[in-house]
Amino acid sequence: MERRQLLAGIGASGLAALLSACGVGEGAAGGTEGSPPGGPPKRGGTLRAGSPPPPTAVDPVTMYDGTAIAIVQLIAEYLIWLDKDFKLVPRLAESWESADGGKRWTFKLRPGVTFSDGTPVDAETVKASFDRLLDPGSKSAALSAFATVLKAGGVAAPAPGVVEFALERPFSDFPYLVSAGNYNAVILKRDYAGDFTKAGIGTGPFVLKSYNASTGATLVRNERYWDPGRPYLDGVEIKFYADDQADLLALQGGDIDVQLLSRPALAQPLAATGAIDVDTVKGTGVTVLTLRTDLAPFDRKEVRQAVAYALGRPAILQSIGSNVGDLGNDHLLAPLFPAAPTDLPQRALDKAKVAELLKRAGVTDLRFTLTFEAPDKDYAVTIQNQLKQAGITVELDQRSSKDFYGGDQAKDTPWLFTQANLVGWAGRAVPSQLIIPMVKSGGTWNGSKYANPALDAAADAYDTATTDAARKAAAATVAKILHEDVPLIIAYWSGAVRAFQGKKFRGVQAHPAQYVDFGSVSKV
Amino acid sequence: MRTFLLRRLAAVPLTLAGVSILVFLATDVLPGDVGRTVLGREASAEAVALYNRQLGLDDPLWLRYGRWLGHFLTGDWGTSYTLREPVAALVGGRLVASLTLALFAFVLLVPVALGAGLVAGARHDTWLDRTISATGLALGATPEFVTGVVLLVVFSVQLRWFPVSAQAGPGDGPLAVLGHLFLPALSLVLLCTGYVARHVRASTIAVVDGGYVRAARLRGTPPARILYRHVLRNATVPATSALGVQLQFLLGGLVVVELLFNYPGLGALLLQSAVDRDVPTLQAAAMVLGLAYLTVTLLADIAYRLLDPRVRLAVAR
């Protein structure tokens, strides 16, 4: 059970006593919006944050790494924010509604918002921001997210405060695609030319003062921010740490106050010693073990199931996931998604079943090569060790990230074409964002080469469902098929943590997608 | 001396040209794809191809090398493939950072190593000498990531005397900057002291046991004066060449310390750009590092020749 849930049932009076008993500073509970414990928030102070240096130039249109996304989210804003429970929170859009059975969407903009340089935000600005992302000749990272839903020319500005989207097909979860859930979709000025670190102007709580690709960034309060009183901080100073340990040591040693991106496996044991504080949250991020369903030995369903039954999931969740998160059941409907099925039995370690399945498939002495990138090394070593105890031999093939994701996605890139591999996926707001690319026939990132018309039909039914009941039924079918066929093994769903110094700052929150919202962080 | 200098200077561009060819060949063999690295795994194949075409990566190897060389020689070091920043500024900033750290370590190293070597030599074959020599040898054999980790835990995390990161904040004064640099510099000093001190010790012994010190002692010259006039001066020659070798080492072996103490120096940039196949950055970093290395070697040789009368005589002839 995670600490946050534990606290939910306890009255505020008992809270402090319990927290000190747990060895956790008071800041750990400072996440509640609006009225944080300990009086009204103080103004002032500079929050020093540590993060790995972005591997590429920080550009909202092309960015994909956590640090770049976090920096952009401090400076620029989305129509809709996605909070830590994946609820949509109005930001630059005040409200939205759909028509035509989910094919046409209208968003009303928040009036009176200006960029940090004083330029007002209007519907044309919003339209320009989406046109930039939808331009097929651009290098936009959001093109794949919009793929079958929204094309260039689908955005209109009928009035200064109204934006309209005409979709290619009905899509009930469309607001998620213009929210932070589609992290490239920030609203930028009409003349934005790709030079974000020099002329990065947004409507967000902070303004970029300086940026150095080697050392970090300095941000100061946006005096024109539309939400009066916020942010409480005078500024945010970001320092780059190329190394996990340096980052954590800096937090322990007081060189920084918060990590933008924390790894649960590293931060949790340290928090237990009382050296740092962490906020934890369940998530939909996942590292999947992909099995090539079109190649021996994994072309046999029994062999894939055998591997799935050979894993000790609670042990993996504990040593790799640090017990922040949930057990996985080899389907893509994370427990956090409202439509997740509850009646599917949890798969668990069963050595007798492994032997029986392998015998039925006619496989003796199963061995295969597991390909992965450096960050998943611990998981790979654990899988190798667990499968060895079930008589399955795993060769480990560690690649650099460039190598793993390099090559041609149509024919040879290791992450989509090796026999078995580990691929990490950041948390997504809706299950379709995982199901469509990963397991639908011909999906863009279908590394299993899995093709099943029954699953395709169920996935489509989920996307077009208009009632909660229909949606739940479609989700149950998807889950059952994946659980039975095992194109992917999902041992656990990652939770997210954010480590910080609770003695100095409060209001720091973890986010399942590692997003950053420091608008309500303040000094203790 | 002049011919010696000219020959050595002429060799520098040749060596660097060799290194640049080696680097280019190496990056051509490395796996990965610049466009994919910059745009991420979820970008479309078309966008990746477009990015690579705009960088001219579709051209044959010799054409890319020729283009790079032409630009590099005219002072245009290009733009980083991945960070889209001017390479000259990027590498220049890192070089200043690395040199600052190396120089600080050097400044700490000289008195420590000279002192240890002189004491060990003057008291040679006593317990003091054996302790100094064995400690120096042991520290010199211990990888800097081992000593560095111990220093970090004791002085940064437990005692909190020094910051964890070698990288100072934007508003820090010179003293604070040195505080940030102290632990990484110390781990380099611990590594190098033994080697330099051993050379100083050996020449100190030769001088102390040699005829003229004995004669000076018989004449009744005060020990401090003997130490300065004879011992220190004569011990400086081998110490200089040993220090030269160590400065090369300080420059080349910075990667580990920079990584451990999170210092944005040239070593870390070199490793990163090699992994990223960021050719313009990698080339410039390798060239600058190579030039620094060759310069230090040359300076150490010159200093050795100027200080040692025998070599000076040989050169004059």
Next chain:
Amino acid sequence: MSSPGPSARPRTAARSRAGLVPVAVILLWAVVAALWPHLVPHDPALQDPTVRFRPPGPGHWLGTDQFGRDVLSRVLAGARPVLVVAPPATALGVLAGTAVGLISGTVRGWFDDIVMRVLDAVMVFPTVIAAVLFIALLGRSPLVVVLVVGAAFVPIVARSVRAATLVEREKPYVDAARLRGEPLPSLMVREILPNIRATVLVEATTRLGDAVFAAATLSFLGLGQPPGSPEWGAAVSDNRVWLQVAPWTVLAPALAIGSLVVAVALLSDALRHRLEAR
């Protein structure tokens, strides 16, 4: 001993006794490397999540790591990957370096000039790039470490062998052999090589210590061993993040590296003194 320096006599006497300690340490690790499967109390790869981060004590005398693996067993098993890398890397570097230095120094002329420039370039070429390159081509294995470390030694060894060769080739016996019409290969191998033996041996002993150091550093940078390897440099790197939580997971392999490199350094220092005295 022809000319024992004023300091050499008492020291060698002291050294011969003290010299036994490093030899004993190296032999101990060599035995462990050979026989570890019979010595370890637990399977070094076996994970047991019920005993994560157990401090040293009965059952786990050096504690356990993040996966509940026995640290003592891992340190013992880690001796082999360390010891199988250093000697072949040293042999590679010394053999190739000696060949290059000997040929270059004997032949001289434009050939020598070109070889020296190439050696300069190799010396200046950053080892890190070489390591990244070899790993990309050959995968993560001890062989890569041997190649990278060995290649880095070639120019260093070649330079000092060449310097020694240049001195030797001016001596009368070489002239005599040349006048006898002895062909170049035999001149190098039969006449010069035996006389620069001391230089080669000094290089070999010094490089052995450097090889242990360099291999551990490459592993530490994540550029050497395959994942999950108990090799000491890799173990320090893997467990570095747990310094606060479980310092024993870092200190045990770090001290193991320390004991080995210091022993090798002391031994090679003693050997060098003896060789130089001769």
